[in-house]
């Protein structure tokens with residue numbers, strides 16, 4: 001594509017920044033309503049027919065899996081200063097499709113209690129909307145993304161509509177852990193996921209490559225490029241490799257006038273529009289607002305509350321794995337088929353919510369086992385047999401509460417390939433998260449031990465892995481002194497600037513966020529449409 005193909009469009013109703021699922025869904029929804037839409041995306045397009053080759057590259061042990069989508073380097077530089085390291089370059093992707101290019105695809109709804117943390121428990125803050133306000137949009141999002149699920153979860157929030165597709169059946173190793181849970185009076189159920197259990201929306205059924213994370217070559221797993229293609233078929237224009245450098249506002253500071261973006265040759269252009277939607281994920285969205293500071297807004301755009309970048313949350317991820325004396329007969333599945341939400345709707349304020357999922361992990365691949373052993377001949381065959389077949393494991397996602405000191409700021413000393421300060425991430429865990437983690441880890445150990453496994457790894461409670469679900473950095477609220485966007489997701493400060501991202505979550509619960517992002521985005525698109 002030549003630089004001129006990336007020239008600004010003359011007359012545009014809506015400029016969307018970011019082409020992940022949020023950007024794709026809002027672009028499609030508004031283009032479908034007849035509006036002229038331009039999407040500006042920092043990363044490249046990734047043609048569908050390249051994905052098989054990308055999967056093959058991932059399977060060779062010489063290649064790190066972050067190479068599959070080209071994460072890292074000066075473009076993606078960042079610094080991490082909190083009590084737990086934040087691994088940004090394995091938790092977000094820049095490209096058409098966004099981070100869902102390598103997500104796993106679980107799509108549970110938040111529970112009603114997640115919207116009412118202050119009124120129920122005296123913790124954190126309530127959302128300015130309730131579960132019932134999002135309920136129709138959740139159903140719309142499940143249909144738009146294509147969710148396979150079953151109504152077998154006794155702890156699930158209320159729903160009226162069936163899932164668009166049937167759930168995936170439980171795996172072989174699920175049956176081992178399920179039997180242990182039965183002994184412990186723990187109810188196990190299926191996992192709703194945006195992965196085709198049958199042909200859906202022109203995409204094939206899952207064919208079991210088992211490499212969903214980092215790449216699904218068949219297109220059976222939903223990713224944001226699905227809605228970008230739909231938006232383009234409705235007339236939207238999508239420019240790739242055009243990172244937006246800053247947003248510029250009118251002399252009064254009431255409306256955004258233009259998004260200034262850079263093309264690969266280094267030229268800057270101004271894209272004007274009547275409405276702007278920032279959909280850059282929960283790290284780059286606050287960063288872009290902070291980079292857009294001006295004389296009227298010296299602390300950054302839409303930041304009169306001082307909340308831009310603050311209240312960064314993630315889900316705390318804990319793995320507990322073990323070995324059985326007997327082979328499990330498990331194949332590498334690539335996604336989980338059974339979980340329990342039994343511990344989600346807690347009674348006391350602390351410990352809080354978590355859920356436990358069963359990992360369909362078969363152990364290291366034969367190639368990894370062979371190369372890792374260093375032996376030859378019969379020795380290596382014996383080593384491979386030992387390492388394959390007896391693994392069993394669980395993961396828990398744990399709720400973390402918002403804390404103003406857990407935040408994204410601009411690094412004062414390091415810049416990216418365009419000379420902009422890189423994001424500095426200060427991620428803290430907090431006492432509530434740690435106490436909840438201890439209960440989650442104990443529950444995971446109990447399940448594995450009841451199954452007869454010897455536990456060989458448990459993530460320490462004080463040092464969680466990132467759930468790859470950053471949230472909270474442009475929080476939603478009714479009070480402009482405390483929050484960045486209103487319940488329509490429009491910024492309090494600028495009348496034509498909307499944010500579509502998990503960055504608007506006031507609290508994050510412990511459920512994977514993307515279905516909620518999609519539901520909120522569908523709702524926000526209606527409001528933007530009404531304003532046009």
Ligand SMILES: Cc1cc2nc3c(=O)[nH]c(=O)nc-3n(C[C@H](O)[C@H](O)[C@H](O)COP(=O)(O)OP(=O)(O)OC[C@H]3O[C@@H](n4cnc5c(N)ncnc54)[C@H](O)[C@@H]3O)c2cc1C
Pocket residue numbers: 017018019020021022023040041042043090091092093094095096097098099100102103104105106107213224242243244245279280281282284285288467468469500501502512513514515517
């Ligand atoms: C390993 C992994 C597993 C996951 N599994 C799950 C799961 O099972 N379930 C779940 O719900 N979630 C999961 N997630 C999280 C999920 O991927 C994200 O919640 C989702 O992608 C967020 O969508 P988004 O559109 O808000 O942001 P993103 O998908 O991050 O998209 C943002 C886009 O904006 C672009 N952008 C950023 N800055 C600029 C700029 N200045 N100019 C132009 N473009 C810009 C980026 O390049 C990117 O393409 C997982 C994430 C990871 C990393």
Ligand code: SF4
Pocket residue numbers: 195205206207208209210211212213215216217218219220221333334
């Ligand atoms: S298991 Fe299914 S969803 Fe995962 S990579 Fe294979 S085809 Fe795609």
